[in-house]
Amino acid sequence: MSNKKTVILVGAGLRGVVYTNYILKRQEDYQVVAVAEPLADRRTFLQKTHNIPEDMVFEDWKDLLAKPKMADACIICTMDRDHTEPTLAAIEKGYEILLEKPAAENPEDCMKMVLASEEKNVNVLVCHVLRYTPFFTTLKNLIDDGAIGKVMQIRHTEDVGHLHQSHSFVRGNWGNSDESTPMILQKCCHDLDILQWLVGTRCTRIQSFGKLSHFTKENCPEGAPLRCIDGCPVGDTCYYNAAKIYNDPNSPEWFKTAATKKHDPTPADIDRALRTTNYGKCVYQSNNNVVDHQVVNMEFEGDVYASLSMAAFNQGGRDIYIMGTGGTLYAKMKDDHITHFDFKTGETKEIPVVNAITGEHFHGGHGGGDIGIMQAFFERMKGEYTGKSICSLRQSCENHLMAFAAEKSRLEGTVVDMNEYVAEVENSIKG
Ligand SMILES: NC(=O)c1ccc[n+]([C@@H]2O[C@H](COP(=O)([O-])OP(=O)(O)OC[C@H]3O[C@@H](n4cnc5c(N)ncnc54)[C@H](O)[C@@H]3O)[C@@H](O)[C@H]2O)c1
CATH class of the missing domain: 3.40.50.720 (NAD(P)-binding Rossmann-like Domain)
Known part of the structure; x- marks a missing residue:
């Protein structure tokens, strides 16, 4: 059979x-x-x-x-x-x-x-794909093996990247939270999930500030038409000129696939997208409402604190600094190593990030996470899964609640008590 x-x-x-x-x-x-x-x-x-x-x-x-x-x-x-x-x-x-x-x-x-x-x-x-990357699984193993003692504090950065922001969170699918979801959920439910996973205890309180400040009508250059291709006076110098971004052979392929909704787009498909879809619109005149910069502070059980910074105004990429009672771990996700400083020896070492399965350092979609999650998904189905990345839907959703709570804090200017918030949600379902 x-x-x-x-x-x-x-x-x-x-x-x-x-x-x-x-x-x-x-x-x-x-x-x-x-x-x-x-x-x-x-x-x-x-x-x-x-x-x-x-x-x-x-x-x-x-x-x-x-x-x-x-x-x-x-x-x-x-x-x-x-x-x-x-x-x-x-x-x-x-x-x-x-x-x-x-x-x-x-x-x-x-x-x-x-x-x-x-x-x-x-x-x-x-699909919390980051859990399945060689990068985050190596960090998780180092923490679990006691490389830095007890984790006390984490500083985590999700640099969205100015072009990625313009593509996905101004012009694209996730620019308007009324049609999709708030940016802290959409872009950072991964990061909040990873932080909870690395800390290993429940989040108890959360607080956030954030705003849409730059990609707004107030910042629109004088005389700019609604569509970049319609003779924009600043078209030559604007970094967000859609005609340049979507025709540039160096732009990511998935920008073009998303804009045209074709898996193998032709120049004519791109031209049509520029003329007829949101992807051709001026970034200062789109119907976006999601934030372009946000910070989140978290308190976890065991007196562990974490901060997350998400912003559009950078080249893109993630980095993380984990401070423990016995040392620190610092790493940029695009690098092939993690820097470990050990208080006991006073030494700093570079620990290579390798794929536990093939022994190679590989990137690919989401730093290897797209492949990693598929491997784990099928391994579990076959009863062969031995990793620690897979978690239950309950755990995933509890971590999503951190994002919903951060959004509530941002909008209401409050500090959200996670126990009270979770109880509120559970009661609203029962009621
Ligand atoms: N895990 C990650 O890191 C990651 C990365 C990017 C996107 N996402 C998420 O993945 C999801 C899909 O994103 P995407 O970029 O592929 O979007 P997409 O718009 O390219 O794909 C969604 C598809 O669903 C189809 N669809 C709509 N209604 C349908 C129906 N009734 N029945 C069947 N199909 C239907 C649409 O036509 C579209 O082709 C989103 O929720 C997004 O947030 C996750």
């Missing part, structure tokens, strides 16, 4: 293709057997790539998940506000689930999914 694991895909956008491409390279073990995607180009691309029969191709997840269970696993890669319903439907059918983050757009939906998955005893793995 074949031991091949089969998968259905909900949402064949950028993330759906990243995960199913992993499967494509391991067809002797895994296979995509059905897809649901409303956009014809994306649907056909996925169908052809995986050779999926016509009767297993759907325009809407509702039709796919209305069918009897047809595979081992379901990968859900729809947009932020379309996660809860398909996940609840897939839980009901008993699929093993890989769910893109954020798990849901609000704390109540997060908890609803937790309760449903626990009742049906179904695994839902949220």
Whole structure:
């Protein structure tokens, strides 16, 4: 009997293709057997790539998940506000689930999914891909092995990058929280999850400041048209000129794929996107409302403190400084090493970041996290998982609550007590 694991895909956008491409390279073990995607180009691309029969191709997840269970696993890669319903439907059918983050757009939906998955005893793995990177697993192992004693404080930075901000959080899918989710959830639920994982205890209080200050109409250059291609007087010098960004051969491919909604865009597709979509608009005249800089302070059980800085105004990348009673760990995610200072010896050492499986340092999507999570997802399904990155949906959602609480603090100017906040959410579901 074949031991091949089969998968259905909900949402064949950028993330759906990243995960199913992993499967494509391991067809002797895994296979995509059905897809649901409303956009014809994306649907056909996925169908052809995986050779999926016509009767297993759907325009809407509702039709796919209305069918009897047809595979081992379901990968859900729809947009932020379309996660809860398909996940609840897939839980009901008993699929093993890989769910893109954020798990849901609000704390109540997060908890609803937790309760449903626990009742049906179904695994839902949220794509906190950073947990599966060689970088963060090495840091976690060093802390667990006592390299710096007890963790006391962490300074963590998520530099979004000025162009990434303009693409995703001004012009793109996540620019407006009314259509997607707040930026601290969307961009930093990874970071908050990682901080909780590294500290190893629960967050007790959280506080945040943040604002949209730069990408606003008040900063629009005089005479700038709504679309960059319509003769902008500062087009030559503006870093955010859309015509330059999306036609630049050095721009990331996924900028173009996202802007055109085509997996293999032509120059004509890009031209159309510049003329007809938000991706062609002036960054100072878009309908964005998410912050462009934010800070979060956290208190954890055991008197551990952490701070997170997220801002648009930089080149991009993450770095982390972890201070313990016996030493420090400092690292930039783009580097291939972690710097360890040991109080006992007074020595500073560079510890290489390597993939525990292949012994190599590799990057790739999200510092190796995209591959890492797929490996872990399938290993668990086969009963072979031995790592410490996988966590329950409950743990993921509790960590998401830190992001919702940070947003509440930012908007209300308060310090949020996490115990009270979690109780509030649980009561609102019961009530
Ligand atoms: N883990 C990470 O680091 C990471 C990185 C980027 C994005 N994401 C998350 O992944 C999710 C998807 O992001 P993306 O960039 O792939 O977006 P995308 O817009 O490229 O893909 C979403 C796809 O869902 C499809 N869809 C919409 N309605 C549907 C329906 N009823 N049935 C089936 N499919 C439907 C859309 O047509 C689209 O193709 C988002 O929630 C995003 O926040 C996670």
